[in-house]
Amino acid sequence: MTIVHQLLPNAAPGDAITNQAFAWRELLAGWGHPGEIVAEHVHPDLMGKVQRLDRSGKRLLAQGKIVLRYAIWSKTAELALRRPDHLALCYHNITPGRFLRAFNPELAALCDRGRQALARFARPKVLIADSSFNADDLRKAGLGEPTVVPLLLDMARPRQRPIEAHPDPTVLSVGRIVPNKRLEDVLKAFALYQRHRAPRASLVLVGSAVGFENYRSALERLVERLGAQRVFLTGPLSSHARDAWYGHADAYVSMSVHEGFCAPLVEAIAHGIPVVARGAGAVPETLGGAGIVLDGEDLSLVAEALHEVVSSTETRTALAAAGARRLAELSPAAVAPRIRAALAPVLEGG
Amino acid sequence: MSRIVIRTPAEEGDYELRLTLVQEGVAWFDELDGSGASLHRVRIVRPASGNVASMSETPAEPEIDVERLVEELKERVARERAAGTYADAGSGIELEMLPLEPSPQPALAQRFDLGTPGPRIRFRPELGFSTKPVIGPVITLFKKFVLRLLSFVLDDLARQADAAVTRLETALSAEIAARESAQTDLIEVATRHEMLQSSLEQLEARLARLERTQQTQ
Numbered sequence: 001m002t003i004v005h006q007l008l009p010n011a012a013p014g015d016a017i018t019n020q021a022f023a024w025r026e027l028l029a030g031w032g033h034p035g036e037i038v039a040e041h042v043h044p045d046l047m048g049k050v051q052r053l054d055r056s057g058k059r060l061l062a063q064g065k066i067v068l069r070y071a072i073w074s075k076t077a078e079l080a081l082r083r084p085d086h087l088a089l090c091y092h093n094i095t096p097g098r099f100l101r102a103f104n105p106e107l108a109a110l111c112d113r114g115r116q117a118l119a120r121f122a123r124p125k126v127l128i129a130d131s132s133f134n135a136d137d138l139r140k141a142g143l144g145e146p147t148v149v150p151l152l153l154d155m156a157r158p159r160q161r162p163i164e165a166h167p168d169p170t171v172l173s174v175g176r177i178v179p180n181k182r183l184e185d186v187l188k189a190f191a192l193y194q195r196h197r198a199p200r201a202s203l204v205l206v207g208s209a210v211g212f213e214n215y216r217s218a219l220e221r222l223v224e225r226l227g228a229q230r231v232f233l234t235g236p237l238s239s240h241a242r243d244a245w246y247g248h249a250d251a252y253v254s255m256s257v258h259e260g261f262c263a264p265l266v267e268a269i270a271h272g273i274p275v276v277a278r279g280a281g282a283v284p285e286t287l288g289g290a291g292i293v294l295d296g297e298d299l300s301l302v303a304e305a306l307h308e309v310v311s312s313t314e315t316r317t318a319l320a321a322a323g324a325r326r327l328a329e330l331s332p333a334a335v336a337p338r339i340r341a342a343l344a345p346v347l348e349g350g
Numbered sequence: 351m352s353r354i355v356i357r358t359p360a361e362e363g364d365y366e367l368r369l370t371l372v373q374e375g376v377a378w379f380d381e382l383d384g385s386g387a388s389l390h391r392v393r394i395v396r397p398a399s400g401n402v403a404s405m406s407e408t409p410a411e412p413e414i415d416v417e418r419l420v421e422e423l424k425e426r427v428a429r430e431r432a433a434g435t436y437a438d439a440g441s442g443i444e445l446e447m448l449p450l451e452p453s454p455q456p457a458l459a460q461r462f463d464l465g466t467p468g469p470r471i472r473f474r475p476e477l478g479f480s481t482k483p484v485i486g487p488v489i490t491l492f493k494k495f496v497l498r499l500l501s502f503v504l505d506d507l508a509r510q511a512d513a514a515v516t517r518l519e520t521a522l523s524a525e526i527a528a529r530e531s532a533q534t535d536l537i538e539v540a541t542r543h544e545m546l547q548s549s550l551e552q553l554e555a556r557l558a559r560l561e562r563t564q565q566t567q
Binding site: 225248291300322 | 378414431445537538544
């Protein structure tokens with residue numbers, strides 16, 4: 001029985017990486033590899049479920065194998081890399097600082113530091129990337145050939161939704177309010193869609209703007225200048241309230257220019273929402289043909305694609321079918337064996 | 351073309367048939383790469399007579415050629431543009447860069463350098479040094495003794511002040527957390543209200559349609 005602990009910089013409810021750590025812990029325990037989740041910063045709601053990286057946390061890590069979840073620079077990486085023979089590095093990608101610098105230079109510097117540090121890492125025993133896009137970063141850093149394993153997302157079967165077009169459609173985008181999501185493009189495309197195709201359409205942006213409050217303010221000013229109506233920035237929501245918006249939406253839009261995987265795309269598919277997205281980063285790979293992928297340069301085309309997925313029964317039906325196929329490929333039953341095969345060198349190392 | 355004999359499950363129903371290869375003792379191909387398997391949705395049906403169940407592939411779901419659809423959309427947008435629609439696409443309205451807000455101040459306790467180990471008051475024996483001839487060393491010794499006593503008293507006062515500042519900050523943090531939590535709850539309530547409002551409007555529209563239908567009948 002090999003003990004496998006997972007190490008992450010921050011543990012918070014609703015955070016995608018924390019959710020992955022919990023899902024993997026359950027999976028690993030089922031295979032007879034118990035372990036703890038250890039984080040440098042632990043949200044008060046997770047106290048007791050996640051071990052803090054204090055003296056006892058460090059003692060824990062010295063005893064078992066470590067899965068390091070790497071998504072920003074933190075001292076967790078320094079600590080884990082002291083034992084590369086016992087380490088599985090799971091790379092979730094780090095947003096390049098250039099996308100963030102104008103609004104949060106401190107975080108941009110931390111992100112750049114995290115990316116630059118990859119090249120100085122000792123080669124871990126196991127190298128895992130969420131997507132081929134992320135795997136390229138690891139290859140470029142000279143860390144070797146990673147195994148691509150998508151995120152472990154336990155999605156319910158795709159929801160059966162009314163297939164006819166809604167007269168007052170709701171367009172949804174979920175994710176942190178950060179500049180690399182290019183929400184200004186989402187607003188501009190939506191303004192065109194509302195002006196020319198669906199005057200009673202609404203746009204809902206769900207996500208926290210912590211650290212990027214000035215970006216949110218700039219977006220709110222842009223809404224006024226574009227003359228768009230019924231645009232709602234909800235701020236952070238509980239998973240229940242977020243799912244309610246998924247259940248209400250008629251189309252999902254993403255104009256992000258950098259994504260290492262983008263779990264909300266899969267969530268949208270699971271809720272039966274047709275997706276229109278810019279084909280940047282790992283987005284085309286994550287969608288796997290179950291959404292409309294555009295280069296995002298022509299925002300009129302984005303507006304027209306929104307109109308198509310909202311109004312065409314045929315397109316909605318075909319995208320729903322493609323979504324069901326994609327969900328089967330990303331189901332825990334399909335992903336779990338890939339995780340096990342990827343982790344085999346550390347699990348079998350004793 | 352190869353023929354594969356498969357023992358079907360005893361229960362009727364829709365199943366997923368996954369065909370893949372294995373290198374014994376190493377791995378299944380699809381465990382290494384999800385595309386290394388051939389997936390089929392099959393329906394198992396037990397005939398009215400006989401014990402052997404039959405298997406047939408379930409009807410294919412509609413396929414979508416996204417690339418072709420995007421090409422069609424591009425042509426449609428070009429036609430719409432020629433007709434004057436989307437003329438405002440390049441309106442030149444861009445995101446305005448707002449001046450960066452100053453970084454939040456570090457926590458009060460950090461600014462006061464609280465919680466650091468060791469004494470809060472630095473004992474400086476050099477302050478008790480006397481240059482007087484002959485009795486200087488005695489005076490120095492006496493002054494050092496008094497300074498040492500004072501440093502204990504001052505250190506105790508400093509620790510009491512530390513504790514007061516820390517208590518104050520804890521109370522402030524709790525209040526900030528409570529306010530943030532209340533704000534989040536408020537946003538959720540507003541969101542739900544918005545959704546209920548929208549549902550109500552839809553229901554009203556449906557009701558109006560139903561009333562119209564009834565009137566026409």
